[in-house]
Amino acid sequence: MAFPVKWYASQMQGAPSLGDASAGALTALLKAVLVTGFGTLTLTSLVWDATEGAAKATIAGGHAYLKDSVIEVSGASPAAYNGEHRVKKVSSTEVWFELDGGNPGSAGSGTMSMKVAPLGWTLTHESGDGMVAIYRPTNVSESGNVSLRIDNTAFSGWTGAANAHLAKVLVVEDVVDINTFTTVTEGRWPATGRYSDKRWDLIGDPQLFYFMPAYAAANYQFMYHFGYIKSLRPGDRYHAVFNSYPSLLATDVSRNWSIGGGANNSSYGNNWPLFDSVDSYLARPFHQLFGTTTFWRKGLFGRFGTGMNVPNGPDNGFYLSADPVMVMETNSHLRGYLPGLICPFSSPLDWHRKNFAGLPALPAKTVRFILLGYSQSQNPASQVCLVGFDLTGPWR
Numbered sequence: 001m002a003f004p005v006k007w008y009a010s011q012m013q014g015a016p017s018l019g020d021a022s023a024g025a026l027t028a029l030l031k032a033v034l035v036t037g038f039g040t041l042t043l044t045s046l047v048w049d050a051t052e053g054a055a056k057a058t059i060a061g062g063h064a065y066l067k068d069s070v071i072e073v074s075g076a077s078p079a080a081y082n083g084e085h086r087v088k089k090v091s092s093t094e095v096w097f098e099l100d101g102g103n104p105g106s107a108g109s110g111t112m113s114m115k116v117a118p119l120g121w122t123l124t125h126e127s128g129d130g131m132v133a134i135y136r137p138t139n140v141s142e143s144g145n146v147s148l149r150i151d152n153t154a155f156s157g158w159t160g161a162a163n164a165h166l167a168k169v170l171v172v173e174d175v176v177d178i179n180t181f182t183t184v185t186e187g188r189w190p191a192t193g194r195y196s197d198k199r200w201d202l203i204g205d206p207q208l209f210y211f212m213p214a215y216a217a218a219n220y221q222f223m224y225h226f227g228y229i230k231s232l233r234p235g236d237r238y239h240a241v242f243n244s245y246p247s248l249l250a251t252d253v254s255r256n257w258s259i260g261g262g263a264n265n266s267s268y269g270n271n272w273p274l275f276d277s278v279d280s281y282l283a284r285p286f287h288q289l290f291g292t293t294t295f296w297r298k299g300l301f302g303r304f305g306t307g308m309n310v311p312n313g314p315d316n317g318f319y320l321s322a323d324p325v326m327v328m329e330t331n332s333h334l335r336g337y338l339p340g341l342i343c344p345f346s347s348p349l350d351w352h353r354k355n356f357a358g359l360p361a362l363p364a365k366t367v368r369f370i371l372l373g374y375s376q377s378q379n380p381a382s383q384v385c386l387v388g389f390d391l392t393g394p395w396r
Helices: 025-036
Strands: 006-009 038-042 045-049 054-058 070-074 083-090 094-097 113-116 122-126 132-136 147-151 166-177 180-190 200-204 208-215 224-228 240-243 280-282 293-298 325-329 333-338 341-344 354-359 362-373 384-390
Touching: 025 038, 025 122, 025 132, 025 147, 025 200, 054 083, 070 094, 122 166, 147 180, 166 240, 180 208, 180 240, 200 362, 341 362
Parallel strands: none
Antiparallel strands: 006 200, 038 113, 045 054, 054 094, 070 083, 070 113, 083 094, 122 132, 132 147, 147 166, 166 180, 200 208, 208 224, 224 240, 240 280, 280 293, 293 325, 325 333, 341 384, 354 362, 362 384
């Protein structure tokens, strides 16, 4: 079975860390998630568990693979055990995963290993030290003409008086090599998790990913994304979307990472969960002529995670919308939709970073909810809301 949608979290087996103050952590994380996979362990045994109707891998030394994630097995015989599989169940030393063909007929043998499967993007160019990299969707015929370039070196200005650590993030086209390209737009992404607990989540498909790192003393996660929307325009080659940190400068003291929530000079977040907030970019307008254009998201209430009580009094229900989130470009043109998003109408705090299967409105889906900051300023504190993601797919 193909798994076009995959999710990743900082508590997974062998997950890379954004670290505290070292250059190169962001590019290492993105390479591991998008391209190579991570968290490889050797399997002690691999058998078919008839009671569970699934394969069971034992890792005697323990593991941190997670239920609902996609793992990749290699080196096993019979070969039916190999490949990418959805994790059905875990214990401290065992992982059960589904096999399309059922029982392979015998226990696995060989030098068998397991890792968290990569999202399946392509690393087209990389510097010798790995700190500068260019990524794009693997199937460019289904996406478009632009790529994502990350400069995660300790360049002059990557950190400064605001105690921030930023990476240069460029949307590029006409790429010849790591240093020869045409810049479409430029921004910054947080390059470390300094002052936070360094948790992160990334959810994506072969054409778009949502990256949600925690950083700075308020310890909230914020949304950063790159990739291609579901466009309404036939033959669209420039429907790539991108958002960035609110400043190019790590010296902007109004965005001091060392300051927590509820205090001034804490404007290091972003407004992404707000509908009608013009804070993101499309690679080109719908007519495909040169020049980026801004867009805003459109939804039912003012933002994700608001609008109704939970539970709803009359029926004790929890309400959400699985309708597509509209992408409205400049002059109110509907360009298309942001795939994979679920919009809850309330924000139960203890649903943060939890997966739910079989919700009444989405019986065939598994949904992950994450609390994201929705304001540049963290004063007042706790300006967070719940955003949902379809982990099952397909998104297109």
